[in-house]
Amino acid sequence: MVEPKYVAPTGTSDILSPEVERRNCIVDKARRLLGLYCYQEMIVPTFEHTELFVRGIGEATDIVSKEMYTFGDQKGSSFALRPEATSGIVRAFIEHSLYTKSMPQKYFCIGPMFRKEKPQAGRYREFYQIDVELLGAEQPSADAEVIALLMHIFQDLGLKNLTLKLNSMGCRICRAPYREELVGYLRKVEKGLCRNCRERIKKNPLRVFDCKVEGCRHLLREAPELISVLCAQCQEHFEEVKKYLGVMGPDYELDPKVVRGLDYYTRSVFEVVSPSLGAQNVIGAGGRYDYLVEDCGGPPIAGLGFAIGIDRTSLAMKRSGLKGYEDKSLDLFIITTSHHLRFETIKRLDILRHQGFSAEMDHLSRSMKAQMRLADKLRAKIVIFIGEDEIRKGVLGVRDMATSSQEEVPFEDLLDYLYQKLGRKEKWGARG
Ligand code: ATP
Ligand code: MG
DSSP states (O other): OOOOSOOOOTTOOOOOTTHHHHHHHHHHHHHHHHHHTTOEEOOOOSEEEHHHHHHHHOTTSHIIIIIOOEEEOTTOOEEEEOSOSHHHHHHHHHHTTGGGSSSOEEEEEEEEEEOOOOOBTTBOSEEEEEEEEEESOOSHHHHHHHHHHHHHHHHHTTOOSOEEEEEEOOOHHHHHHHHHHHHHHHHHHGGGSOHHHHHHHHHOGGGGGGOOOHHHHHHHTTSOOGGGGOOHHHHHHHHHHHHHHHHHOOOOEEOTTOOOSSTTOEEEEEEEEOTTSSSOOEEEEEEEOTTHHHHTTSOSOOEEEEEEEHHHHHHHHHHTTOOOSOOOOEEEEEEESSGGGHHHHHHHHHHHHHTTOOEEEOSSOOOHHHHHHHHHHTTEEEEEEEOHHHHHHTEEEEEETTTTEEEEEEGGGHHHHHHHHTTOOSOOOOOO
């Protein structure tokens, strides 16, 4: 083996089989459910004007202040690789006047996100999210539907024993006096806080609840809680969300310490924690953002959504013994016993693939025995032999690998034979 000259950048990874199959399963199942809930897919750029994220996510957030990959162009514009997809979807929603259509509008986006974080298990610099947004409904039933959808996706993947944590972050009206009260408390305990949290007191005090440092967590146990000072409207909204969730099913835990890290959140916020992961155990999270569309230059339209971390979800599935994919097998392997029948072989292979069968042959002129081993390795259900004798007789040798029984099948009967043998009901668009 050679020493690699180039390796993937820190915090990124090559996703190989079978990990890639598990991730495809996550994405396929989520797409199916998102369809049932009437969401439309949207593909937004992987980079945007830096200003959009600064405005949308908030200058004082960890993401904007230290985690964004920014770069310029020849004209002096500044761009950033997207650290999340909500801002891009909201920008597109405004840019294409999608708010003129009937509400609510439901969008999702799947793809890579980029944050300059310290790489560790479950925390990468390039990671993947399924991002889901519902725009144009401030009613609590929308919150409940979005939260139920998030749990439905995890349930569909077979993940069990997850904890759904729920809180309300209030609105601008109730948050302002609370912020003052919290700052007062934090000033009192400032000496015991970590350097980051001390900085947060000035810039983004609510974010202290996100701190993972044990000393800070301990001091915050006594901190005033926003949930107990919500204004009447936010209180009522939250009560309704809980009632709707009550009839829809997903169990939840109220956790006044759940405070999402981005500035734009209002009212309902939620996180889903997996018991099988270590420190980075939140596999999906989201909340309501009733001011974001307006803050990004659009009309005052409410919104909410969530993002599922595909990397952590896949890890949680792996740790729970959930493969998420079927073991692959091959319908057919064609073996040729004679080198000059390779043209005939590749022609048959092409016809069979166009008929919808997964099929393979050997390209390396291996011996019969080695070709047979390859067919075994690929878990071929049927092996077809093409040799001089067979061609002369107008037949093909067909071996059922499960029973090891072999028979001769006339050329013209092969497709029907295979449809029957492999349990296919429909023929694909025929060719050749
Ligand atoms: P954390 O508190 O773990 O940093 P976050 O609040 O920054 O998470 P969000 O912005 O809410 O995360 O993103 C939603 C989900 O995306 C997270 O719950 C997590 O599963 C995943 N995620 C976020 N950052 C990363 C990362 N750097 N690497 C892998 N997954 C991530
Ligand atoms: Mg983070």
